[in-house]
Amino acid sequence: EKGGYDHFMLKEIHEQPDAVKKTLMELQDIKEMVENFPKFNRICFVACGTSYHASLVGKYLFEGLVGIPTDVLLASEFEFSAGALDEKTLAIFISQSGETADTLRALRMANETAQTLAIVNVLGSTATREADHVIYTRAGPEIGVAATKTYVSQLTCICLLALSMAGEEKLLEDIQHVPDHMKLALEAEDQIREIAKKYKDAEDFFFIGRGYSYPTAMEGALKLKEITYIHGEGYAAGELKHGPLALIDDDVPVVAVVPPGDSHDKTLGNLQEVKARGASVIALGSSDDEVLKSEAHEMIEFSGELNEVLSPIVYVVPLQLLSYHMSVERGIDPDKPKNLAKCVTVE
Numbered sequence: 475e476k477g478g479y480d481h482f483m484l485k486e487i488h489e490q491p492d493a494v495k496k497t498l499m500e501l502q503d504i505k506e507m508v509e510n511f512p513k514f515n516r517i518c519f520v521a522c523g524t525s526y527h528a529s530l531v532g533k534y535l536f537e538g539l540v541g542i543p544t545d546v547l548l549a550s551e552f553e554f555s556a557g558a559l560d561e562k563t564l565a566i567f568i569s570q571s572g573e574t575a576d577t578l579r580a581l582r583m584a585n586e587t588a589q590t591l592a593i594v595n596v597l598g599s600t601a602t603r604e605a606d607h608v609i610y611t612r613a614g615p616e617i618g619v620a621a622t623k624t625y626v627s628q629l630t631c632i633c634l635l636a637l638s639m640a641g642e643e644k645l646l647e648d649i650q651h652v653p654d655h656m657k658l659a660l661e662a663e664d665q666i667r668e669i670a671k672k673y674k675d676a677e678d679f680f681f682i683g684r685g686y687s688y689p690t691a692m693e694g695a696l697k698l699k700e701i702t703y704i705h706g707e708g709y710a711a712g713e714l715k716h717g718p719l720a721l722i723d724d725d726v727p728v729v730a731v732v733p734p735g736d737s738h739d740k741t742l743g744n745l746q747e748v749k750a751r752g753a754s755v756i757a758l759g760s761s762d763d764e765v766l767k768s769e770a771h772e773m774i775e776f777s778g779e780l781n782e783v784l785s786p787i788v789y790v791v792p793l794q795l796l797s798y799h800m801s802v803e804r805g806i807d808p809d810k811p812k813n814l815a816k817c818v819t820v821e
């Protein structure tokens with residue numbers, strides 16, 4: 475049932491191009507839903523864990539392309555902000571399982587005032603029965619505790635929704651090619667296994683990115699903590715010098731997410747700052763980016779043109795593989811990390 479892979483997590487990582495293809499088939503339904511939407515003056519995403527990171531990408535999309543003020547709330551913190559919702563708010567609940575206790579509690583509170591939309595993977599789950607609107611991510615069942623293919627499907631769904639609301643037809647064409655970009659990204663696996671072997675004994679990692687790449691950095695750090703038990707921090711690259719730079723020395727590898735686009739040059743500058751303090755830099759960027767290549771100690775390359783807006787769906791792939799291989803190298807079962815459950819049904 476693991477389809478020849480050693481673990482469900484690895485199988486699910488490799489299923490990601492197909493998972494995204496299936497999510498893309500929701501486009502027509504999403505467009506119809508959007509046509510029937512009233513005019514919203516605020517979006518509020520609510521989620522936990524990896525689903526929260528997908529929501530963070532949603533904020534950049536909705537504010538940057540649709541132009542609607544957008545908040546992203548942790549479901550466990552929702553009650554402290556619930557009073558600010560009204561009938562012109564679209565509250566979007568992101569959940570793989572549709573059963574996470576904090577998310578369901580927040581959904582029930584939001585249902586009292588706002589319009590609610592659940593973006594969920596598990597068919598017929600509680601969230602899908604209680605929200606006003608539902609979009610399925612259609613990634614197929616995910617067995618590994620670490621969310622992988624459901625994350626990229628969530629990102630795809632959120633992109634389809636935001637791009638439809640923004641009328642961004644060119645990006646809606648471009649997103650059709652994302653599964654091909656993901657297939658290329660998976661080809662770096664042998665290189666990533668070697669990087670994993672080299673850094674598996676590090677005690678702390680930093681992951682940095684700006685804008686669309688900041689949630690990718692946070693998700694990379696969460697995967698690391700969850701399945702390798704190594705401390706990882708995802709940080710907005712521009713915030714490093716406001717404190718955590720004091721922690722950087724030659725024992726701390728820094729993973730820098732630096733796709734081409736608006737944030738590229740500034741993140742490159744931050745990368746140079748950590749390098750100057752002795753950090754080993756593992757950079758993720760375009761295969762055409764000679765400057766980045768010359769600065770990084772390890773460079774994971776992405777070929778082909780990809781709009782920065784869509785880059786989170788592709789750039790997370792090597793970070794999942796990095797944590798997976800470090801986990802295996804450290805003798806951990808990545809499918810069953812200690813203290814964690816696939817679905818968190820207590821608040």
Ligand code: M6R
Nearest residue numbers: 523524525569570571574620621
């Ligand atoms: O089922 P949900 O998406 O509501 O679950 C939320 C989190 O518990 C989940 O994403 C968790 O963070 C993952 N196991 C991380 O890989």
